[in-house]
Amino acid sequence: MDSATSHRNGETDARPPLGSKAANGLKIVVVGGFGVGKTTMVKSVSDIRPLNTEETMTRAGEGIDDPSQVEEKTTTTIAFDFGRISLDATTVLYLFGAPGQERFWFLWDSLFRGTLGAVVLVDTRRLADSWYAIDRLEQRGTPFIVARNDFGGPRHSETQVREALDLSEGVPVVECDARSRGSSRDVLVALVDHLYTLASSAAEARRSST
């Protein structure tokens, strides 16, 4: 397990309790390939040391051609980490760090249901690692921004990144250092700004169509 995360074992004292008025849990997902800095980003902005938890899924066998065969089921367990930010007395924002690989997609439906939006964290040396995540987000219609985490690799222009990721025009691309709290906060602000723009123009369109 990642040493930056913790679970169980009386770590409850490291977990400041939410105020009694806390009533609205919101979520944002940080998604990206292995080692791209997801846990680091969650940790940078979280009020608590990131916690780790598991989701198990039982998948039924697929493509069963022989009806005499007993359907095979396999149980997959995947771990993900999360942190939280108390935004005001009633609102708490949860941040999830989720692996972006294909074999984890089943977790996503559970994570992404009701999510405000997503940050796709990319390492410009390994842009292809985020292709699958971007495909899924587009399919789901989950709004996202792309944050390039600078690992000191070769400089890519924003245009090169956009092209390699085949991003739609409106998708913001920002730079960040996931180790920095200020920089990670700015990534979240950029995402929510983007969401606000989308949501207000959608609301506007609804108003003018009636």
Add this chain to the structure above:
Amino acid sequence: MRRPGRDDDPDRLYTVTGGRSRSGSDTFDLVTLVVSESEPVAGMQSEYAEILRICRSPTAVVEVASLLGLPVSIVRILLADLHAQGRITARHPRTGESADELPDPEILKQVLVGLRNLTPER
């Protein structure tokens, strides 16, 4: 190098929850905040007692799972049991629109204010 064309194949995998029906437990989102309405009682199964202790202050489903060291899917079932017994209440997320639609701009504005208040240093 460039992201290849979209794969439009519907997913053929599907999930099943063994043993028990999902109805009821589906109402607990990962970030639903759970609050105890009673104290643990003697003889109660330890996981239930532990949940009631953890949720003396509002605690998200995902935090309960992490603190118990149990998968979220199991915790959802335990929570549904406690909920049916009236021992906990649930504060569900409100994003202003139905799930998977764009959230209410007013809520987003509130989130922006909260995020901008975060100090760059701790």
